[in-house]
Amino acid sequence: xxxxxxxxxxIQGRGEFVRLAFEAAGIAYDDCARIEGAEAxxxxxxxxxxxxxxxYAPPYLALDGHAIAQVANILQxxxxxxxxxxxxxxxxxxxxxxxxxxxxxVAEVHNVHHPVAMMDYYDHQKPEAARAAAQFREERLPxxxxxxxxxxxxxxxDWLFDHRWSYGxxxxxxxxxxxxxxxxxxxxxxxxxxxxxxxxxxxVADLPGIRAYCASERRLPFNTDGIFRHxxxxxxx
Numbered sequence: 665x666x667x668x669x670x671x672x673x674x675i676q677g678r679g680e681f682v683r684l685a686f687e688a689a690g691i692a693y694d695d696c697a698r699i700e701g702a703e704a705x706x707x708x709x710x711x712x713x714x715x716x717x718x719x720y721a722p723p724y725l726a727l728d729g730h731a732i733a734q735v736a737n738i739l740q741x742x743x744x745x746x747x748x749x750x751x752x753x754x755x756x757x758x759x760x761x762x763x764x765x766x767x768x769x770v771a772e773v774h775n776v777h778h779p780v781a782m783m784d785y786y787d788h789q790k791p792e793a794a795r796a797a798a799q800f801r802e803e804r805l806p807x808x809x810x811x812x813x814x815x816x817x818x819x820x821x822d823w824l825f826d827h828r829w830s831y832g833x834x835x836x837x838x839x840x841x842x843x844x845x846x847x848x849x850x851x852x853x854x855x856x857x858x859x860x861x862x863x864x865x866x867x868v869a870d871l872p873g874i875r876a877y878c879a880s881e882r883r884l885p886f887n888t889d890g891i892f893r894h895x896x897x898x899x900x901x
Contacts, residue, residue: 666692667691668696668726668727669686669694670705670708670709670722671722672697672706673698673702673705674887675831675891676842676884678891679722680835684834685739687873687874687876687882688834688868690873705722707806709721709722714792717730718731719733719734724740736760737763739831742831742833748831749830759824762815762824763831763832765808765811766832769839772800772808773843779795786893793898794897799851804848805854806854809861815832816861822863822864823864824836824864829853829867836865836868842891844891846892846893846894846898849899
């Protein structure tokens with residue numbers, strides 16, 4: 665089975681959390697909007713919306729007759745289908761909890777550069793973004809990283825679960841990568857406090873599928889259209 669992933673074709677964004685799981689596990693998929701264009705994705709979304717059970721927004725997986733949307737929901741499905749999650753109910757629930765907390769952080773990251781209006785340009789809300797960035801760097805970012813460090817420390821190995829990687833590990837890899845791009849000065853200051861999280865990031869980076877993906881053209885570079893955006897004026901140690 666070859667999955668059909670729909671997401672915006674020019675950014676990593678939320679779709680990257682799904683791509684990383686696919687790539688690490690060697691699961692075949694088509695990045696449909698990169699093949700067929702964003703207009704095809706919008707047309708597909710509109711068709712699904714007419715059923716009343718369509719996705720609110722990408723990313724989503726198109727399956728036989730239906731779609732699975734929301735990153736945590738997609739990854740939970742892939743975890744069950746492809747053994748990318750532990751088998752025990754308590755462990756699966758905790759992994760989903762970690763992924764939902766990742767989603768919370770992603771939402772706050774986006775709000776840093778769009779604190780007033782999501783659909784307005786960053787240039788139209790720079791003073792408010794500067795204030796939001798300062799609060800995020802000083803207060804919210806360490807709180808999230810403390811939580812993920814504790815999650816990374818609770819196992820006895822390099823992974824969230826002792827013996828092998830899960831989709832939670834690839835998602836935390838992306839969090840570290842994105843924050844390093846967005847806040848290089850702040851992350852250089854903070855990272856020594858989070859050795860387990862950095863170790864987990866490095867272990868994911870060394871997975872054969874991730875190494876190959878990051879060296880390929882499929883791994884789009886971060887940019888100022890995605891979620892993690894580097895504006896030098898919003899960064900500080």
